[in-house]
Amino acid sequence: MPEIRPYRPSDRDAVADICVRTADNGGDSRSLYPDLDLMPSIFALPYAVLEPELAFVLTDDDHPVGYILGTADTPTFATRFRTEWLPLLADRYPAPTQPPSTPTDLMISLMHDPERLVIPEVAAYPAQLHIDLLPPYQGAGHGRALMTTFLNALATAGIPAIHLSMLTSNTPARAFYDRLTFHHIPVPNADTVTYLGRSTS
Numbered sequence: 202m203p204e205i206r207p208y209r210p211s212d213r214d215a216v217a218d219i220c221v222r223t224a225d226n227g228g229d230s231r232s233l234y235p236d237l238d239l240m241p242s243i244f245a246l247p248y249a250v251l252e253p254e255l256a257f258v259l260t261d262d263d264h265p266v267g268y269i270l271g272t273a274d275t276p277t278f279a280t281r282f283r284t285e286w287l288p289l290l291a292d293r294y295p296a297p298t299q300p301p302s303t304p305t306d307l308m309i310s311l312m313h314d315p316e317r318l319v320i321p322e323v324a325a326y327p328a329q330l331h332i333d334l335l336p337p338y339q340g341a342g343h344g345r346a347l348m349t350t351f352l353n354a355l356a357t358a359g360i361p362a363i364h365l366s367m368l369t370s371n372t373p374a375r376a377f378y379d380r381l382t383f384h385h386i387p388v389p390n391a392d393t394v395t396y397l398g399r400s401t402s
């Protein structure tokens with residue numbers, strides 16, 4: 202029976218692998234982003250490394266098969282991404298000098314723009330999350346259990362509300378968030394991306 206426990210540094214590779222296998226609109230991203238370090242370096246590992254107290258894994262036989270992670274305060278996270286995380290990546294992924302022309306280029310441009318995360322419309326929802334489960338573990342209540350664990354940790358820390366951004370086309374994920382009482386947050390010029398939020402209690 203899968204269990205939820207706090208993230209450990211030794212979970213790093215497994216968390217990265219889960220990210221890769223869910224990063225193409227909820228599905229396996231390996232053909233879209235052949236560099237398997239790229240997506241975890243943007244969307245999973247910085248959260249686990251910078252705020253491990255807010256990272257939880259779903260494990261099967263103690264091996265991670267899903268995670269929820271994020272930040273308590275998105276503006277602070279964006280600053281730390283810029284000053285502490287990005288320097289670790291800059292040699293491998295130099296800042297783009299041309300407009301992005303491939304999916305990989307686009308992701309590298311996002312990597313170099315953590316300030317994109319700071320959006321006035323979500324200021325009242327300071328926390329932010331990412332949740333991903335490997336396919337065999339989806340649809341069995343584990344996502345709800347991970348979310349409950351995460352929201353409880355935030356509420357205990359005094360964080361009142363959380364937001365997330367998702368690809369609008371990921372309709373199964375949207376159904377999940379709707380069920381967990383997230384609501385739409387209007388953000389101008391966001392069409393391919395949808396912002397959702399809710400209180401932590």
Ligand SMILES: CC(C)(COP(=O)(O)OP(=O)(O)OC[C@H]1O[C@@H](n2cnc3c(N)ncnc32)[C@H](O)[C@@H]1OP(=O)(O)O)[C@@H](O)C(=O)NCCC(=O)NCCS
Pocket residue numbers: 223226227228332333334335338339340341342343344345346366367368371372373374376377378380381
């Ligand atoms: C989205 C995801 C995290 C949901 O986790 P999950 O374990 O599959 O969801 P759960 O089984 O805990 O479902 C929780 C509730 O949401 C509902 N739900 C989940 N997926 C649903 C769907 N596709 N359609 C309708 N309802 C859905 C469930 O019926 C359940 O309702 P209930 O608890 O009231 O019975 C998981 O499926 C996943 O990792 N998907 C791939 C990666 C991804 O898309 N991540 C999100 C990126 S924004």
